[in-house]
Amino acid sequence: MTLLFVGLGLILAGGVAAVAFRRSVPAGDVAFVLLVLSGSGVGLVPALRVLSGGPTVHVAFSGPIPGGAWVVGIDPLSAAFLLVVLGVGAIVAVYGVGYLADERGHRAVAAAHLGVAGLLVALALVVTARSAMLFLIAWELMSLIGLLLIVFEHERRPVRRAGLVYVAATHVGTLVLFILFAVWGRHAGGLTFDALAAGAERLPAAGALVLLLALVGFGVKAGLVPLHFWLPDAHAAAPSHVSALLSGIVIKMGIYGLLRVQSLAGTPPAWWGWTILTLGVASGIFGVIWALAQHDLKRLLAYHSVENIGIILMGMGLGALGLAYDRPAVAAIGYAGALLHTLNHALFKSLLFCGAGSVLRATGTREIDRLGGLARALPFTWVAFLIGAAAIVGLPPLNGFVSEWVVYQGLFQSALTEGPLRLAVFAAAGLALIGALALACFAKVAGVVFLGQPRREAPRGVTESGPWMTVPMAALAAACILIGVRPLIVLEPALRTATFLGDITGPLSGVGFAPLRDAAHWIGLMAVTVILVVALIYALQSWRRRHHAVDWAETWGCGYARPDSRMQYTGSSFAAPLLEACAPIAGVQTHRSAFALRTQAVDLVLDGVVLPSWRRLRVVAERLRPIQSGRLHSYLIYIVATVLALLVYLFAAGRP
Amino acid sequence: MTGTSLAALGIALLAAPALPGIAGRTKAMLTGRTGSPVWQLYRDLAKLMRKGAVYSTVSTWVFRLAPAVLLACVLVASLFVPLDGRTAIVRFDGDLVAFAYLLALGRFGLVLAALDTGSSFEGMGASRDVTYASFVEPALFLSFTGLALASDSLSLSGFLGEPLAAAWSRAAPSLVMIAGSLFVVLLAETSRVPFDDPATHLELTMIHEVAVLDHSGPDLAIILYAGALKLTLLAAVVIGVLIPRAGWSGAVSIAVLVGGLAMVGVAVGVIESVMARLRLTRVPQVLVAASALAAFGIILLLG
Numbered sequence: 001m002t003l004l005f006v007g008l009g010l011i012l013a014g015g016v017a018a019v020a021f022r023r024s025v026p027a028g029d030v031a032f033v034l035l036v037l038s039g040s041g042v043g044l045v046p047a048l049r050v051l052s053g054g055p056t057v058h059v060a061f062s063g064p065i066p067g068g069a070w071v072v073g074i075d076p077l078s079a080a081f082l083l084v085v086l087g088v089g090a091i092v093a094v095y096g097v098g099y100l101a102d103e104r105g106h107r108a109v110a111a112a113h114l115g116v117a118g119l120l121v122a123l124a125l126v127v128t129a130r131s132a133m134l135f136l137i138a139w140e141l142m143s144l145i146g147l148l149l150i151v152f153e154h155e156r157r158p159v160r161r162a163g164l165v166y167v168a169a170t171h172v173g174t175l176v177l178f179i180l181f182a183v184w185g186r187h188a189g190g191l192t193f194d195a196l197a198a199g200a201e202r203l204p205a206a207g208a209l210v211l212l213l214a215l216v217g218f219g220v221k222a223g224l225v226p227l228h229f230w231l232p233d234a235h236a237a238a239p240s241h242v243s244a245l246l247s248g249i250v251i252k253m254g255i256y257g258l259l260r261v262q263s264l265a266g267t268p269p270a271w272w273g274w275t276i277l278t279l280g281v282a283s284g285i286f287g288v289i290w291a292l293a294q295h296d297l298k299r300l301l302a303y304h305s306v307e308n309i310g311i312i313l314m315g316m317g318l319g320a321l322g323l324a325y326d327r328p329a330v331a332a333i334g335y336a337g338a339l340l341h342t343l344n345h346a347l348f349k350s351l352l353f354c355g356a357g358s359v360l361r362a363t364g365t366r367e368i369d370r371l372g373g374l375a376r377a378l379p380f381t382w383v384a385f386l387i388g389a390a391a392i393v394g395l396p397p398l399n400g401f402v403s404e405w406v407v408y409q410g411l412f413q414s415a416l417t418e419g420p421l422r423l424a425v426f427a428a429a430g431l432a433l434i435g436a437l438a439l440a441c442f443a444k445v446a447g448v449v450f451l452g453q454p455r456r457e458a459p460r461g462v463t464e465s466g467p468w469m470t471v472p473m474a475a476l477a478a479a480c481i482l483i484g485v486r487p488l489i490v491l492e493p494a495l496r497t498a499t500f501l502g503d504i505t506g507p508l509s510g511v512g513f514a515p516l517r518d519a520a521h522w523i524g525l526m527a528v529t530v531i532l533v534v535a536l537i538y539a540l541q542s543w544r545r546r547h548h549a550v551d552w553a554e555t556w557g558c559g560y561a562r563p564d565s566r567m568q569y570t571g572s573s574f575a576a577p578l579l580e581a582c583a584p585i586a587g588v589q590t591h592r593s594a595f596a597l598r599t600q601a602v603d604l605v606l607d608g609v610v611l612p613s614w615r616r617l618r619v620v621a622e623r624l625r626p627i628q629s630g631r632l633h634s635y636l637i638y639i640v641a642t643v644l645a646l647l648v649y650l651f652a653a654g655r656p
Numbered sequence: 657m658t659g660t661s662l663a664a665l666g667i668a669l670l671a672a673p674a675l676p677g678i679a680g681r682t683k684a685m686l687t688g689r690t691g692s693p694v695w696q697l698y699r700d701l702a703k704l705m706r707k708g709a710v711y712s713t714v715s716t717w718v719f720r721l722a723p724a725v726l727l728a729c730v731l732v733a734s735l736f737v738p739l740d741g742r743t744a745i746v747r748f749d750g751d752l753v754a755f756a757y758l759l760a761l762g763r764f765g766l767v768l769a770a771l772d773t774g775s776s777f778e779g780m781g782a783s784r785d786v787t788y789a790s791f792v793e794p795a796l797f798l799s800f801t802g803l804a805l806a807s808d809s810l811s812l813s814g815f816l817g818e819p820l821a822a823a824w825s826r827a828a829p830s831l832v833m834i835a836g837s838l839f840v841v842l843l844a845e846t847s848r849v850p851f852d853d854p855a856t857h858l859e860l861t862m863i864h865e866v867a868v869l870d871h872s873g874p875d876l877a878i879i880l881y882a883g884a885l886k887l888t889l890l891a892a893v894v895i896g897v898l899i900p901r902a903g904w905s906g907a908v909s910i911a912v913l914v915g916g917l918a919m920v921g922v923a924v925g926v927i928e929s930v931m932a933r934l935r936l937t938r939v940p941q942v943l944v945a946a947s948a949l950a951a952f953g954i955i956l957l958l959g
Contacts, residue, residue: 373774375716395761396754408753412810415801422958425801429947432756432797433790439764440786447771447782453714519748526746526754530732530761537724537878544874545720549708555773556712556870558859569771569779577787581940 007043015117067133096241098468173220222254240357277317284310335498355385397527399483660906682925709873722769781867833953
């Protein structure tokens with residue numbers, strides 16, 4: 001436990017060092033990187049100990065602090081998320097040093113590094129807090145530092161708008177969480193998580209209110225459809241390494257919150273499981289279709305976070321259903337799938353945002369249809385992005401396949417049971433659709449941005465990023481491959497955490513997973529085989545090419561003699577047939593004129609519901625404006641009137 | 657793994673190029689032509705393997721790696737398919753997901769190779785390819801789900817054979833629906849009529865053909881062979897569903913496989929002779945209908 005605090009202290013010291021040595025160029029960066037890496041390394045020690053089967057630890061600080069004792073602890077659930085926060089977070093923080101290096105001089109780069117360090121500490125506190133007050137403080141700290149990092153380029157108007165929508169959405173979520181813990185704490189008689197868990201039975205209506213409040217409060221942070229509306233703008237507006245942190249880690253806190261509340265509230269009711277599963281399928285399908293419609297590289301990646309949160313929710317929903325229908329094997333596999341996909345998504349989404357950051361830094365644009373042919377100029381970024389793309393699509397031999405496969409396993413397992421739980425198997429078709437659409441989407445991004453020819457002359461020489469950026473990307477890509485070829489190294493801890501989450505004991509935790517373990521072993525073997533067979537065939541082809549005639553010619557243009565790079569298929573045209581097939585839900589506005597076609601992606605929730613209602617609300621608010629006269633005596637009258645009204649209420653209620 | 661399953665795999669690997677040949681020959685005979693011999697694809701492959709290759713100056717290593725990825729994926733996927741109708745070389749819970757995603761990886765490689773050339777024709781083909789695949793995948797998974805329910809198993813090898821033979825006696829309508837859905841998946845996945853026309857000569861109307869327009873020589877040979885093998889694997893699954901071979905001897909099982917493959921080739925050829933290709937916008941509707949068919953099969957099984 002002490003090691004965690006030491007680690008967090010080191011990370012914070014790294015942030016402070018970045019500010020203190022901001023004038024001495026390499027020293028400040030090096031100090032920041034070393035302190036953050038060593039801090040997260042030290043902080044991960046207790047987490048890994050718990051994940052490998054060690055006992056859970058906690059420490060309580062009591063005294064005159066509001067909200068009762070502050071307890072910090074690491075159990076398997078905390079440890080799993082600590083691994084994401086400190087492991088992936090530290091790598092992305094290093095990337096940030098390289099990413100912001102060019103900005104030094106015109107923007108507050110050192111402050112951004114301090115912000116990233118602070119964000120990591122806040123995140124670590126969110127997942128280790130064991131009392132509501134500390135949890136809420138850490139939660140708010142995380143949200144506010146997130147805001148400061150999002151508006152890093154605050155002189156640009158879209159960035160400010162994104163920040164405003166973000167802060168409004170996140171505070172609505174936090175408000176709901178305050179209500180959640182207030183209601184729960186009142187019935188439980190304490191605000192530590194232990195007290196909440198003990199008082200869970202006394203909750204009215206079987207805790208339905210608490211679960212629904214959690215769904216809204218944490219759902220906003222997780223970005224599940226339809227509460228995702230703040231997410232694409234915020235993640236696109238932030239600097240790329242911050243986007244990686246937000247998409248890879250911060251939104252996972254919503255998942256953590258849902259899992260934590262559910263584990264505190266005891267065996268979930270079946271409707272909760274069905275709700276989560278349905279929301280998961282909806283988030284997945286809507287997220288990927290909206291992603292397909294985007295023209296902006298980072299917005300596209302942000303919508304894919306909505307999609308992947310959907311896949312995680314499918315695992316979670318299955319877990320809850322398994323518990324509700326007393327099928328511990330299904331529950332454990334579902335939760336394990338959700339946890340694995342949380343880790344895997346953190347890895348490949350960070351990798352993809354880092355790749356997008358390198359593209360943005362090199363070309364100065366995020367417009368997919370203006371890019372092209374970057375594979376030659378950015379060979380390293382291309383390989384890293386390709387690995388991330390194949391991983392997010394869920395293709396073997398990478399990590400995304402492993403977690404999606406575990407979710408599939410859970411869904412198919414549910415089919416082999418009895419009763420209503422069998423219906424969950426239809427979600428497998430949803431997951432298949434999500435996977436296929438994600439493949440289409442990343443074929444579009446990877447193909448249009450990196451392959452073919454540049455669609456316009458680059459404004460300045462496009463060069464590959466430096467080692468500060470490439471080494472962290474290589475580390476993330478290596479992790480994606482490692483999990484793909486050795487799934488058991490993460491499956492074991494995930495199953496352990498899942499059994500902890502579902503409070504599953506007995507023989508199942510030992511023998512019951514033998515087929516799953518066995519199959520995971522085969523998955524790893526298959527991944528290695530695929531890599532080896534590809535390498536073998538490619539080697540044979542290369543050998544043959546060396547001994548046979550190879551000609552180089554222009555791409556076959558079907559007889560057209562004057563090809564031009566502007567004639568290439570664009571991302572918009574690539575996605576058009578799919579979007580047409582999904583027209584009612586795709587949210588694409590088409591503007592046609594005699595000689596041009598322009599499509600624009602709108603968010604059906606933000607632009608269709610949230611902003612119009614906001615405008616209507618403002619009209620109403622304008623009517624109330626005269627109340628705020630600015631004259632002191634009218635405010636005094638308000639106070640007196642309020643006190644009087646309260647007194648009348650108390651007398652009427654019979655409590656003088 | 658059994659000796660029979662190894663022998664079946666060997667036969668499938670050797671016989672794969674004959675399948676498109678049988679389909680082509682059937683179509684030729686039904687339309688009153690002589691047509692090319694059944695062995696035409698073997699000759700084409702041999703010819704292409706002897707040739708050199710022409711690469712586009714725009715293309716990168718992706719273009720040259722993609723055929724290797726495609727072939728490797730189909731080869732590894734063939735290890736999971738119970739070609740003799742009973743058991744595959746490798747079986748584990750969830751190998752059906754691995755099978756489907758390996759085919760997806762192969763497609764991802766080909767689509768990227770198409771975009772790598774910078775040709776708008778190939779971009780168009782790639783775009784149509786991923787569009788149809790998005791609608792094929794749910795149908796494939798729903799069919800597999802139905803088979804899992806019918807056989808109480810989670811692996812392709814467990815689907816077929818004895819549990820399936822028992823399922824035929826109690827859930828024949830479901831299995832017919834699922835087999836129908838799988839056959840539609842087969843036609844769409846291997847770019848046959850009514851989804852795509854392998855015989856078309858106009859780039860604008862091609863789908864799979866145009867996506868591999870720039871490949872030549874051994875690369876093209878690999879792609880053609882992998883396509884034929886994919887057709888064989890899916891055909892073997894359909895045969896396995898329709899003819900459960902429980903308690904049959906190895907030789908008979910393999911004979912059924914060979915005969916069944918020939919029948920599928922004939923069926924594909926007949927469909928190509930009697931149907932025109934669907935309009936592009938109609939294709940997703942048909943594929944959704946295939947998903948619905950499999951879903952009805954599942955509902956009957958659940959009831």
